[in-house]
Amino acid sequence: MRDxxxxxxxxxxxxxxxxxxxxxxxxxxxxxxxxxxxxxDENLLVITGERRRDDEKDKEDGKYLRIERWMGKFMRKFTLPDNVNLEVISAVCRDGVLTITVEKLTLPEQKKAKTIEVKIA
Amino acid sequence: MRDxxxxxxxxxxxxxxxxxxxxxxxxxxxxxxxxxxxxxDENLLVITGERRRDDEKDKEDGKYLRIERWMGKFMRKFTLPDNVNLEVISAVCRDGVLTITVEKLTLPEQKKAKTIEVKIA
Structure with a gap:
């Protein structure tokens, strides 16, 4: 799975x-x-987002003594394998962890999808 | 603030x-x-925890194709400045971000705490 x-x-x-x-x-x-x-491109899972520092409290004249947490735009791309059902993708975000679930094709569909018709000339 | x-x-x-x-x-x-x-030690803020991979789904015979997320025990220590009120500390956890707020001493208390009595021998 290329990344x-x-x-x-x-x-x-x-x-x-x-x-x-x-x-x-x-x-x-x-x-x-x-x-x-x-x-x-039919098989590339692309996840993008942007982290921003929560600076509401800056209105209160706050200043950073230490900055280690990374902020900014991010992107991850994963090439999906052939045997997935792109119609059944779910994404759940909990406690700062994003889980994307891509269902596999059930066997009959998978076999059907892989059928190659050979024409006799 | 030493870390x-x-x-x-x-x-x-x-x-x-x-x-x-x-x-x-x-x-x-x-x-x-x-x-x-x-x-x-009166002025050391110590934050400890442990990250565990959510492996409930392993019961379903899952296998990892890629492991990048760091897991295990962690600890962070911060030496607090003198002007804090250790009685007023709050911790809030939201979307995977922990914010610990340590209130400063109000001025009268701070001055009082710094008063040094000079005895005349």
């Missing part, structure tokens, strides 16, 4: 289950609204 | 506000129950 990185990155696990693939990303501080999950 | 690291680390911002100090840590995937916030 193309661009812009900043965020750590991800990929897990294969009997019926699906899970893509799990650390995205602390992001709301679901700040994240975009797309399929490009 | 002593031990075990694994997790990124933190420290922000000084007029009335308090904010310690902000990225802890994606952790529940508040997994985190311990303590004051040691």
């Amino acid at each position: 193309t990185r661009a812009m900043a990155s965020t750590p991800a696990d990929v897990k294969e289950l009997p019926s699906a693939y899970d893509f799990v990303l650390d995205i602390p501080g992001l709301n679901y609204d700040d994240i975009k999950v797309q399929i490009e | 002593t690291r031990a075990m694994a680390s997790t990124p933190a911002d420290v922000k000084e506000l007029p009335s308090a100090y904010d310690f902000v840590l990225d802890i994606p995937g952790l529940n508040y129950d997994d985190i311990k916030v303590q004051i040691e």
